[in-house]
Amino acid sequence: MAEVQTISVETQVxxxxxxxxxxxxxxxWCPGCGDYxxxxxxxxxxxxxxxxxDQTVLVSGIGCSSRLPGFVVTYGFHGVHGRVLPVATGIxxxxxxxxxxxxxxxxxxxxIGMGHFPHxxxxxxxxxxxxxxxxxxxxxxxxxxxxxxxGFQTKTxxxxxxxxxxxxxxxxxxxxxxxxxxxxxxxxxxLAKIFVEAIQHPGFALVDVYSPCVTFNKVQTYDFFxxxxxxxxxxxxxxxxxxxxxxxxxEDPFPIGILYRVQHPTLDEQVALLxxxxxxxxxxxxxxxxxxx
Amino acid sequence: xxxSRTDFVxxxxxxxxxxxxxxxxxxxxxxxxxxxxxxxFRTYPAEIKGGTVLYQxxxxxxxxxxxxxxxxxxxxxxxxxxxxxxxxxxPGGTLIYDSDNxxxxxLPDHCVIPIPIGTIAxxxxxxxxxxxxxxxxxxxxxxxxxxxxxxxxxxxxFKRKGEEVVQxxxxxxxxxxxxxxxxxxxxxxxxxxxxxxxxxRLIINGNEALALGAIQGGLMFYxxxxxxPATDIMEALAPILPxxxxxxxxxxxxxxALGMVLGASYAGKRAMTATSGPGFSLMxxxxxxxxxxxxxxxxxxxQRGGASTGLPTKSSQGDLNLALYGVHNEAPRVVMAPTSVxxxxxxxxHALNIAERYQLPVIFLSDxxxxxxxxxxxxxxxxxxxxxxxxxPDENSRNGEYARYAITETGISxxxxxxxxxxxxxxxxxxxxxxxxxTYTPENLQAMKGKRFRKLQHLNEHFGExxxxxxxxxxxxxxxxxxxxxxxxxxxEAMQMAQREGVRAAAxxxxxxxxxxxxxxxxxxxxVKRVLVPEANFTGEFAAYLRxxxxxxxxxxxxxxxxxxxxxxxxxxxxxxxxx
Ligand SMILES: Cc1ncc(C[n+]2csc(CCOP(=O)(O)OP(=O)(O)O)c2C)c(N)n1
Ligand code: SF4
Numbered sequence: 001m002a003e004v005q006t007i008s009v010e011t012q013v014x015x016x017x018x019x020x021x022x023x024x025x026x027x028x029w030c031p032g033c034g035d036y037x038x039x040x041x042x043x044x045x046x047x048x049x050x051x052x053x054d055q056t057v058l059v060s061g062i063g064c065s066s067r068l069p070g071f072v073v074t075y076g077f078h079g080v081h082g083r084v085l086p087v088a089t090g091i092x093x094x095x096x097x098x099x100x101x102x103x104x105x106x107x108x109x110x111x112i113g114m115g116h117f118p119h120x121x122x123x124x125x126x127x128x129x130x131x132x133x134x135x136x137x138x139x140x141x142x143x144x145x146x147x148x149x150x151g152f153q154t155k156t157x158x159x160x161x162x163x164x165x166x167x168x169x170x171x172x173x174x175x176x177x178x179x180x181x182x183x184x185x186x187x188x189x190x191l192a193k194i195f196v197e198a199i200q201h202p203g204f205a206l207v208d209v210y211s212p213c214v215t216f217n218k219v220q221t222y223d224f225f226x227x228x229x230x231x232x233x234x235x236x237x238x239x240x241x242x243x244x245x246x247x248x249x250x251e252d253p254f255p256i257g258i259l260y261r262v263q264h265p266t267l268d269e270q271v272a273l274l275x276x277x278x279x280x281x282x283x284x285x286x287x288x289x290x291x292x293x
Numbered sequence: 294x295x296x297s298r299t300d301f302v303x304x305x306x307x308x309x310x311x312x313x314x315x316x317x318x319x320x321x322x323x324x325x326x327x328x329x330x331x332x333x334f335r336t337y338p339a340e341i342k343g344g345t346v347l348y349q350x351x352x353x354x355x356x357x358x359x360x361x362x363x364x365x366x367x368x369x370x371x372x373x374x375x376x377x378x379x380x381x382x383x384p385g386g387t388l389i390y391d392s393d394n395x396x397x398x399x400l401p402d403h404c405v406i407p408i409p410i411g412t413i414a415x416x417x418x419x420x421x422x423x424x425x426x427x428x429x430x431x432x433x434x435x436x437x438x439x440x441x442x443x444x445x446x447x448x449x450x451f452k453r454k455g456e457e458v459v460q461x462x463x464x465x466x467x468x469x470x471x472x473x474x475x476x477x478x479x480x481x482x483x484x485x486x487x488x489x490x491x492x493x494r495l496i497i498n499g500n501e502a503l504a505l506g507a508i509q510g511g512l513m514f515y516x517x518x519x520x521x522p523a524t525d526i527m528e529a530l531a532p533i534l535p536x537x538x539x540x541x542x543x544x545x546x547x548x549x550a551l552g553m554v555l556g557a558s559y560a561g562k563r564a565m566t567a568t569s570g571p572g573f574s575l576m577x578x579x580x581x582x583x584x585x586x587x588x589x590x591x592x593x594x595x596q597r598g599g600a601s602t603g604l605p606t607k608s609s610q611g612d613l614n615l616a617l618y619g620v621h622n623e624a625p626r627v628v629m630a631p632t633s634v635x636x637x638x639x640x641x642x643h644a645l646n647i648a649e650r651y652q653l654p655v656i657f658l659s660d661x662x663x664x665x666x667x668x669x670x671x672x673x674x675x676x677x678x679x680x681x682x683x684x685x686p687d688e689n690s691r692n693g694e695y696a697r698y699a700i701t702e703t704g705i706s707x708x709x710x711x712x713x714x715x716x717x718x719x720x721x722x723x724x725x726x727x728x729x730x731x732t733y734t735p736e737n738l739q740a741m742k743g744k745r746f747r748k749l750q751h752l753n754e755h756f757g758e759x760x761x762x763x764x765x766x767x768x769x770x771x772x773x774x775x776x777x778x779x780x781x782x783x784x785x786e787a788m789q790m791a792q793r794e795g796v797r798a799a800a801x802x803x804x805x806x807x808x809x810x811x812x813x814x815x816x817x818x819x820x821v822k823r824v825l826v827p828e829a830n831f832t833g834e835f836a837a838y839l840r841x842x843x844x845x846x847x848x849x850x851x852x853x854x855x856x857x858x859x860x861x862x863x864x865x866x867x868x869x870x871x872x873x
Contacts, residue, residue, distance in 0.1 A: 025730060057711045058719075059556070069719050070731065075711040076719030077559055079552070080582050086516075086549035090556025090564070091711070093540050094514055098560065098711050116552075119545040271540055278535035285509045285675060288533060292495040293672075 016050055018043035023073045034211030034222075035065050035132050037185030042072070042101075042130070044188075045195035056099045059088040061113060063105035063139045065132035065211070082113030085120040088127045089267070096268040099199060100127040107137045110146040110166050117168075121175035124203045126266040130195070131168065131206070132185075134213035135220050142216030152219065169248035172206040173241060173260050179205035180244065180260040184229050185212070186222055187256060197258060203266045210254070225254070232257030298485025299329060300353040301365040303432065304381065306374025307391075309337055309344045312425035313370060317348030318667065319429055319450060321496065323442040324352050325669050328490035332357035332668040332782075333498075334857065337606050345374040352436075354487050357668065358782035358789075362861040366483070368432060369395050370410070370424075387479070389435065391428070404479035406435065413468050423465035430469025436483045440470050493672040499631070499663040499779075502638040502670070503593065504529035507565055508537060509673075510642030511680060514557035514564040516542040516550040518572055521605045522661040523595040526567040547572035551579045551592065558589050559720055561683075561710040563645055567593035570612050571602065577619045580654045584624035584745065586720040587698065587708065589648035589655075589683060591641070596660040598855040607855030608661035610778055613834040616656045617807055623742070625749045627651070628807040630658040632762065632781035635670040637663065639678055640804055643760070646681035651748045652708055658806075660829075662857040663779035683708055691715050696727040700740060704747030749808040757803075757810035763817065764788065765799035771871040773821025774800040775814065775847060777835050780827060780858050787863035794864075796871040806835075809842045818845045825850060825870050827863055848873075 021043045029035050046056070056074040060066035062081035069076030075098075079087050084102040092100045109117060109131045120129070136154060137143040143156040147168070151160040172180045179201040183191040191209065198205035210229075212221055232255045237243055244260035303320070307313040314335060325331045332351045338344030351361040363383040369375035369390040375398075382388060387404040393411035408431050414424040426447060433443045447462045473480075497505075504526050507515075515534060517527040531541045540557070544550035550566045558564040568576065573594045583590045596612045598604030616628045629644050631637040641657060648655040686695065686707035697718040699706040706727075709716030718729050724741060726732040764785055767773055772791070776784050781802050788798040801817045803810055818824050824847040826836040833849035840846065850866045852858065 053717050054714050055712055057560075070721070073717055075709075075717045076721075077556070077586075078719055078721040078723060079555070079586075080578055080722055083548065083552040083579065086544065086552025087556035087559075089542075089549075090514070090516065090553035090558075091560045092556075093542065093553070094557035094560035094562040094564075095710075095712060115545060116549055119549070275535045275538065278532070280536045283533075283536040285505055288505055288508070289495060289672065292497040292501065293492065 013050070016047055018047040021046050021053065021072055021074070023071050025070045027071050028067060029064060030215045032214040033064065034134060034185035034213065035068065037188050037191065038065075038130065038132050038209055038211050039068060039071060041183070041185070041188045041191035042195055044192035045199060048192070048196050049199060051099055051199070055097065056101070057091055059084050059091065059100065059102045061104040061108035063108045063137070064213075065103065065105040065138070066108060068103045082108050082111070083116070084108065084113060085116040085129065088129075089120060089123070089125050092125055092127055092268055093271060096126070096272070101199065102127055102129040104131060105138065106131055106133040106135060106145045106147045110168055114146070118171065118175035121172050121177035121204050121206070123267040124176060124178055124264050126202050126204070126268050128195075128198045128201070128205045128207065131208045132211040133168070133208050134211050134217055136213050136217040138213045138216060149219070167248060168206070168208050169259060170245055173244055173248065176204075177206050177260070178203035178262050178264050179258070180248070181205070181207045181258045182254065182256055183207055183209040184225060184254075184256050185209055186225055187229065190231060190256060194258060201261065203264060228252050229254045229256050232259065298354055299483070300351070300355070301483050302349060302351045302361040302363060303366040303368065304364045304378060305348045305368045305370065306345055306378045307370025308374075309346045311370065313346040313348055315450070316425035316428055317350060319446045320432060321350045321667055323429075323433065323438065323446045324350070325494070325496040326445065327438060327442055327484070328487035329354060329484070330357045330669045331496065332360050333666055334360035334662060335665050336856065345371060345377060347374070347378065352484075354485060358786040359860045360857070362859050366435070368428065370428065371395065387435070387481070389431065404481070406473070406477050406479070408469070408472055410469070413472065414465060417468050418461060418465045420461060423462055426462045426465040427469035430466040431473045434470040434473040435477065435480065437480070438484055440467065443470070494669045495672055496667060496669055497634060498665055498667040499634045499637050499659055500525045500595070500665070501529055502634050503567075503641050503659065506638035506641040507645065508534060509638070509675060510645040510678065511563045512565055512645060513537070513539040513562040514554065515539070515566065516544045516553035516557075517566050517568065518544050518547045518550050520569045520572050522597055522664045523567045523569045523572075523593065525664070526593065526595070547575040548579065551576045551590070554590050555579060555583055555588050559711070563649060564589070565591040565593065565645065567595065569595050569597045569605075570615070573612060573615060574619075577615075580626060580656070581620050581622075581624045582722045583654040584626055585722045587652040587706070587745070588720065589652050591644050591648050591655045591657055593657045593659060595664045596658060598661070598853070604855045606661065608829065608857055609853055609855065610660055610780070610829040611831070611834070611853065612658060613777070613806070613830070613838065616658055617838060625653055625746050626807065627653060627655040627749070627752065627805065628658065629655060629805050630778035631663065632778060632802050632804060634663065634666055634668055635673070636804070638673050642678040646678070647752065649683040650681040651705060651752060652683065653748060658778055660779050685710065686713070686716055688713055694728055697729045698725060698727050698741070698744070700727055700744045702747070703751045704744045705751075752805070753808035753810060757805055757808060758813050760804040761810055761813050762802045762804070763799065764802075765797070767799040767801070767817050767820040770797050770799040770821045771823070772796065772798040772867050773817060773824050774798060774867070775817070775824060775826050775839060776800060776802055777806055777828065780829060783858045783860050783863060784827060786860040787867055790860060790864040791867040791871070794868060796868055798867050806838075809838070811843050814839070815843050815845065818843070823848060823870050823873065825867065827858060827866065829853060829858055
């Protein structure tokens with residue numbers, strides 16, 4: 001009897017509301033920061049998927065945006081600048097049951113952490129990576145970023161940036177990512193929808209989100225994006241790599257939505273297969289030592 | 294050694310890429326299987342082809358502590374190798390050389406054996422690739438070993454390549470063997486025979502012992518990036534760790550390797566990475582993260598020679614300072630150093646245990662000479678190191694908010710794993726309070742640093758002295774040696790040599806270098822007349838560390854040549870210090 005009861009309690013589905021994911025810590029972001037929109041959209045998506053906070057890990061680096069895990073009631077890993085993807089990869093490989101979501105800024109992911117980005121993509125590790133792309137360094141108070149536009153003036157580029165931009169969407173696609181999307185924190189409902197799809201996607205899912213830094217970026221503001229973004233029409237075929245790359249090339253207006261989505265074996269699946277291949281009954285160190293006798 | 298029938302050194306030198314290392318390994322294994330103790334040393338150029346490789350094996354009927362100081366039998370396979378090493382051959386020693394590659398030499402005080410190795414391989418066997426097996430046969434015959442010893446190892450080595458290759462190599466082996474039997478008249482019974490072959494010994498090197506010890510210690514996750522001389526640890530683990538359900542990942546760089554390790558460990562797996570100096574340097578930031586966020590991790594640094602790219606294939610003990618102090622601000626870490634191949638097997642298990650129990654990074658300092666030292670060791674006792682588990686919170690008795698970083702007397706707080714119900718928290722490198730909320734108050738910083746450093750104190754008080762090994766009797770000893778890491782065997786041998794010249798020395802080796810077991814070290818120092826600290830680096834890093842941590846003023850003997858310390862030179866230093 002008692003046993004049956006426990007089971008029924010455990011299988012009882014609790015429907016969590018977006019607010020149920022909010023932690024006691026109040027975000028320390030500037031009023032109006034785009035990251036609020038990202039956080040709220042994430043709450044919404046988590047609620048829609050009814051993610052179990054105890055089975056979910058948010059991994060971040062360093063930056064304003066990287067403070068996000070503290071504001072959510074899930075497990076979190078707030079590491080060092082730029083190392084979101086290796087840490088998230090380690091967590092997912094250690095426990096593939098977990099839903100692992102990496103978050104961070106454009107500096108974190110595309111500058112200091114860039115060495116890891118194409119590798120996470122080519123490995124197709126089953127994690128979601130949300131980059132709050134404000135095209136500037138927020139936490140360190142306004143320096144140029146790899147997604148800053150040519151000529152962009154910041155404190156470290158007073159004469160205007162002399163470097164071109166990285167295109168993270170194209171880079172992700174050509175590196176082997178199996179889900180690539182662009183969001184905008186000014187379109188929260190659509191962003192929540194993208195998050196739902198990204199989290200559900202088996203494989204490496206990049207969501208690059210335009211998330212304005214209202215304090216330091218006086219160019220790519222909410223006003224700037226007004227009339228410069230449009231939803232990707234349903235006629236776009238997200239399995240068409242070249243169509244996706246072309247779409248990723250477009251700016252002004254910027255396409256928002258899912259550019260690319262295909263299915264390939266994920267790293268965690270491959271590792272599970274590898275373990276099967278290596279399988280030997282009752283492995284023991286005793287046995288291994290024999291080779292050295 | 295006096296009284297023993299067998300104790301000699303064979304040195305091989307030849308062109309890199311021509312199978313000298315595998316010749317050395319085959320010879321070593323063949324002799325060890327006959328029952329002899331072996332102890333090897335190798336050094337080679339960083340390039341795969343070109344330059345001279347040197348492989349030295351000491352063979353004896355008693356336990357060996359070093360690779361020896363004099364060469365008894367020198368096998369020269371190329372001219373450069375001949376010129377670089379001939380002066381090491383002791384008077385009366387034997388020179389065997391490949392007369393196809395090395396010009397004829399008359400050495401009146403030596404037994405000189407020219408063998409046209411290349412010609413035999415090419416003309417008689419039909420494959421130059423068998424050159425090193427021709428040499429193996431010749432050496433085995435010269436030493437007085439049965440040809441079966443060679444057949445056994447040749448079969449094992451070439452089995453994977455098919456029966457035809459095995460047969461070719463058998464022919465090569467016999468050709469070399471018979472050549473010596475037929476043409477050489479200065480044969481000498483180097484091998485005096487052994488009483489009994491102990492079937493329970495292993496013939497293993499430091500990196501292999503480390504990989505197997507780690508598996509025995511419960512390793513479940515390894516990530517690394519290839520770098521000499523640490524790569525073979527990953528190569529040893531890759532085929533076997535998955536059998537135990539574990540994961541081996543080749544990361545895109547060392548930063549990613551440690552990041553993956555920290556992620557896996559945070560999620561509950563025993564995790565380790567291994568690298569060498571350049572890669573270790575890249576890991577420094579995240580070692581601090583592990584300390585601050587209290588995540589267990591073992592970081593193996595197989596030290597190599599020189600700064601920057603330096604001498605990738607040579608040995609050194611030059612990374613001690615980086616291991617001890619390579620940190621911004623202050624954060625606790627444990628630094629350990631294995632003292633021998635056998636010790637490596639056990640100590641790496643302790644390293645994993647300490648990381649798990651104390652939730653901090655453990656740096657494990659091996660070096661090239663130890664990593665590639667193949668020698669005979671007693672078969673390890675698999676039950677010797679009991680498993681220490683990580684302290685987890687009790688899932689059934691959570692009351693109130695979960696304090697991941699609860700301040701405790703030991704400094705250890707229960708660590709929840711993702712998936713545990715009701716314990717969700719954010720691990721963070723930001724200074725935090727007990728509940729892992731970012732907190733910037735001065736009181737909190739003091740309290741939290743205190744908590745984290747108390748773990749080192751606890752480790753030191755409860756276990757520190759168990760990891761100290763003392764050799765000889767320090768009471769009134771003329772010289773007390775305090776050493777660390779791979780030099781232990783050489784030091785012990787030097788002590789025995791000094792003893793024969795009337796100088797009494799004792800030695801102390803702490804295997805945990807941080808936290809340093811100060812009490813027992815000072816006690817040791819107080820009993821001896823003078824303290825000597827020999828180490829294979831240039832600036833005397835350990836001696837300086839001892840001066841900073843203890844009241845001892847040791848005499849530093851620091852020597853960085855890319856080679857391990859030599860027992861003769863250490864003996865001379867012991868005598869010098871004793872007579873000071
Ligand atoms: C190794 C290292 N280098 C530099 C820094 C300083 N730093 C912190 S955040 C940051 C960049 C922040 O920009 P971004 O990642 O785009 O995040 P945002 O603050 O804009 O959300 C920098 C350079 C650091 N914390 N660590
Ligand atoms: S500085 Fe910019 S990115 Fe940081 S919180 Fe403020 S608005 Fe957001």
